[in-house]
Amino acid sequence: MDPRLANLVDLQKAMAVRHRLEKEKAELPERIKAVEQQLAQVGATLQEAEATFKEHERRLREKEAELQDVQAKENKIKGQLFQIKTNKEYQAALQEVENFKVKRGQIEEEVLILLDTVDDERRVLQERREESKAHESRLKMTLERLQKRSGEIDAELAAAAQAADVVARNVDPDLLGRFQRVFDAKDGVALTPANGDYCHSCQVHLTPHVVQVVKRGQDFVTCEGCSRFLYWDSELGD
Numbered sequence: 001m002d003p004r005l006a007n008l009v010d011l012q013k014a015m016a017v018r019h020r021l022e023k024e025k026a027e028l029p030e031r032i033k034a035v036e037q038q039l040a041q042v043g044a045t046l047q048e049a050e051a052t053f054k055e056h057e058r059r060l061r062e063k064e065a066e067l068q069d070v071q072a073k074e075n076k077i078k079g080q081l082f083q084i085k086t087n088k089e090y091q092a093a094l095q096e097v098e099n100f101k102v103k104r105g106q107i108e109e110e111v112l113i114l115l116d117t118v119d120d121e122r123r124v125l126q127e128r129r130e131e132s133k134a135h136e137s138r139l140k141m142t143l144e145r146l147q148k149r150s151g152e153i154d155a156e157l158a159a160a161a162q163a164a165d166v167v168a169r170n171v172d173p174d175l176l177g178r179f180q181r182v183f184d185a186k187d188g189v190a191l192t193p194a195n196g197d198y199c200h201s202c203q204v205h206l207t208p209h210v211v212q213v214v215k216r217g218q219d220f221v222t223c224e225g226c227s228r229f230l231y232w233d234s235e236l237g238d
């Protein structure tokens with residue numbers, strides 16, 4: 001292989017490493033933000049469920065107190081029935097007892113429904129607390145990993161950029177310019193194998209003539225399909 005072409009192979013490798021790190025660095029803040037938002041969401045959802053449960057518990061206590069109150073009033077009138085002198089007053093008192101009874105029945109019904117609700121919610125909430133905890137700890141681990149990566153990536157990127165610059169110095173400036181343009185336009189791949197008689201990037205079938213030139217490795221040939229530079233990778237075979 002022409003050493004100029006061999007340099008392009010090295011350049012593609014070095015520039016791809018830099019490109020991957022640049023992409024990763026650019027995406028890190030968004031990824032961190034997304035995990036932070038998920039964390040906040042998990043906490044908020046649980047808090048909402050806790051608040052609903054507390055509210056139902058409060059209403060249950062309120063209804064139970066109300067029930068006691070009505071029961072006490074009913075008992076009080078019942079206790080006074082024997083002391084009532086006139087029939088009219090007696091009938092009125094009986095009616096009042098009846099009214100309290102009806103009221104008590106309604107409240108008892110409400111208490112039973114609330115008891116069921118609170119029991120269900122307590123059980124569901126216990127499960128959700130555990131799920132949230134597990135989910136939160138997974139998210140926190142992801143966040144730590146991403147934050148750690150943020151701290152490392154600048155040094156890695158600087159080293160990769162330096163390595164790419166060193167290789168680029170061996171490439172003719174005009175050729176380097178062409179190579180860089182293809183690299184930027186073609187998502188970080190400017191040079192691609194032609195083994196098997198097809199372009200490994202765009203899968204276009206290559207003519208025997210192109211394959212012959214590429215195999216010889218003495219001239220620069222670009223793919224008709226995607227404009228990337230082609231080379232024959234000795235490690236891939238025919």
Ligand SMILES: [Zn+2]
Pocket residue numbers: 199200201202203204223224225226227228
């Ligand atoms: Zn191609």
